[in-house]
Amino acid sequence: MKARILIVDDDPDIATMLEDRLQASDYGTLVAQDGVQALELIEQEVPKLMLLDLDMPRLTGLEVLKRLPKIRAAEDLPVIVMTAHGSIEAAVEAMKSGAYDFLTKPLDKDHLLLVIQKALERDALKRQVACLKSEIDGRYTSIIGTSPNIRSVMEAAQRAAKSDAGVLLLGESGTGKELFARSIHQWSPRRVNPMIVINCVALTETLLENELFGHERGAFTGADRLQKGKLEMADGGTVFLDEIGDMPMALQAKLLRVLQDREFHRVGGTRLVSVNIRIIAATNKDLKQAVKNGHFREDLYFRLNVITLTLPPLRDRPDDLPLLAKFFLNRHAKEAKRYGMMFHPEAMNVMMQYTWPGNIRELDNVIARAVILSPTEIIEPDLLVMDAAALSHPEALTYVSLPYHRSMEEHSRHIIDQALKQAEGNQTKAAERLRLQRTYLARLIKQQKLRQEEV
Numbered sequence: 502m503k504a505r506i507l508i509v510d511d512d513p514d515i516a517t518m519l520e521d522r523l524q525a526s527d528y529g530t531l532v533a534q535d536g537v538q539a540l541e542l543i544e545q546e547v548p549k550l551m552l553l554d555l556d557m558p559r560l561t562g563l564e565v566l567k568r569l570p571k572i573r574a575a576e577d578l579p580v581i582v583m584t585a586h587g588s589i590e591a592a593v594e595a596m597k598s599g600a601y602d603f604l605t606k607p608l609d610k611d612h613l614l615l616v617i618q619k620a621l622e623r624d625a626l627k628r629q630v631a632c633l634k635s636e637i638d639g640r641y642t643s644i645i646g647t648s649p650n651i652r653s654v655m656e657a658a659q660r661a662a663k664s665d666a667g668v669l670l671l672g673e674s675g676t677g678k679e680l681f682a683r684s685i686h687q688w689s690p691r692r693v694n695p696m697i698v699i700n701c702v703a704l705t706e707t708l709l710e711n712e713l714f715g716h717e718r719g720a721f722t723g724a725d726r727l728q729k730g731k732l733e734m735a736d737g738g739t740v741f742l743d744e745i746g747d748m749p750m751a752l753q754a755k756l757l758r759v760l761q762d763r764e765f766h767r768v769g770g771t772r773l774v775s776v777n778i779r780i781i782a783a784t785n786k787d788l789k790q791a792v793k794n795g796h797f798r799e800d801l802y803f804r805l806n807v808i809t810l811t812l813p814p815l816r817d818r819p820d821d822l823p824l825l826a827k828f829f830l831n832r833h834a835k836e837a838k839r840y841g842m843m844f845h846p847e848a849m850n851v852m853m854q855y856t857w858p859g860n861i862r863e864l865d866n867v868i869a870r871a872v873i874l875s876p877t878e879i880i881e882p883d884l885l886v887m888d889a890a891a892l893s894h895p896e897a898l899t900y901v902s903l904p905y906h907r908s909m910e911e912h913s914r915h916i917i918d919q920a921l922k923q924a925e926g927n928q929t930k931a932a933e934r935l936r937l938q939r940t941y942l943a944r945l946i947k948q949q950k951l952r953q954e955e956v
């Protein structure tokens with residue numbers, strides 16, 4: 502059976518005819534003879550859709566429509582109203598009161614089924630969007646961290662969210678710049694409109710221009726219809742320009758004009774398009790230096806960084822590491838449906854010793870992988886695959902008690918890496934330093950490579 506539909510009509514012949522038609526198309530049906538009965542039925546069980554006659558005794562269709570939002574579970578119930586031929590005004594009134602569509606009597610069977618199908622499809626899409634949105638919002642607004650340096654950035658970001666000023670987010674890769682951009686959007690009055698992300702590094706200059714400004718029909722070969730750009734799509738909302746330091750100079754000039762005038766031309770267009778957008782930009786480059794070197798326009802730099810927020814690297818906020826690690830462990834364990842997972846105390850120790858060059862993204866990935874690979878609920882240190890060269894103290898390898906064999910392998914790799922570095926990559930010289938046969942060293946290196954590939 503498809504969805505259950507509530508038919509509300511005081512004319513028993515019409516109600517029966519509708520019941521037959523809907524049941525023949527595999528819909529479930531409920532029937533109410535007037536508005537009062539309809540509301541009673543909805544209180545008990547909300548149907549998927551309501552076919553509502555407007556002209557009824559006791560409570561008119563219009564009054565039913567107006568009372569629906571008071572029944573919480575029925576707030577979004579799609580309603581198709583039915584009116585007598587010629588009473589278009591009543592239908593318009595009903596649409597204003599939230600009806601999805603209207604049908605005029607006598608009802609056409611095919612049209613009836615089509616309108617119902619469309620209404621149900623739209624309702625399903627609305628639910629899906631709401632569901633995805635809440636998932637994304639939840640994912641992006643949980644900023645974890647209690648250390649003073651992240652707290653102060655968070656407070657500044659919350660203050661910035663209230664204004665429309667440009668925000669420049671600085672910080673190493675993986676420190677949470679995009680997360681902060683999304684959070685600022687969520688905390689701002691613009692949250693009801695979209696936040697659109699544009700990655701300035703991923704595209705060629707022409708593609709990026711097209712992506713930002715869109716194009717008019719016929720702007721270039723293949724442009725067979727008008728295409729809105731991302732700046733236009735974000736109207737009323739926020740544009741997040743990621744990796745702004747990589748934006749080509751020619752586009753920097755065009756972007757500056759948009760920021761000054763809030764207007765632009767689509768590619769190949771003559772009409773001016775106005776937009777109301779807030780810009781948040783991010784980079785892990787030193788923009789000031791880029792300005793000095795002539796790679797970034799100074800005027801654009803000043804426009805963008807009305808408020809600058811610098812995100813600290815993870816190694817500068819070690820107190821947050823256990824919190825973040827547990828947060829990611831819970832998230833990945835939940836996704837993998839593995840409950841009750843925890844870190845072995847030594848695993849936490851190993852994580853505390855590491856300097857996390859890839860910051861929070863790296864921590865997230867390391868934990869995601871460990872959750873998948875861990876044979877038990879306890880995550881052992883040897884499942885945390887990290888770059889030994891980035892342990893805060895290389896000598897830490899002697900006291901972070903990895904399992905014996907893994908520990909020895911790490912020592913061996915570290916020693917060989919060091920010797921190769923000192924010998925500038927020359928294996929013969931490195932072998933001499935290590936007092937090993939060159940062929941034996943070559944074999945060790947090969948074995949290590951193989952083992953790394955296995956991991």
Ligand SMILES: Nc1ncnc2c1ncn2[C@@H]1O[C@H](COP(=O)(O)OP(=O)(O)OP(=O)(O)O)[C@@H](O)[C@H]1O
Pocket residue numbers: 640643644645646672673674675676677678679680681743783785861862865
């Ligand atoms: N404070 C935090 N709390 C929880 N998760 C975080 C935090 N900071 C970052 N993350 C998560 O770490 C990952 C990387 O963050 P994000 O993509 O925002 O970093 P980024 O600085 O924009 O990186 P890049 O410069 O490489 O684009 C994301 O999954 C993000 O949700």
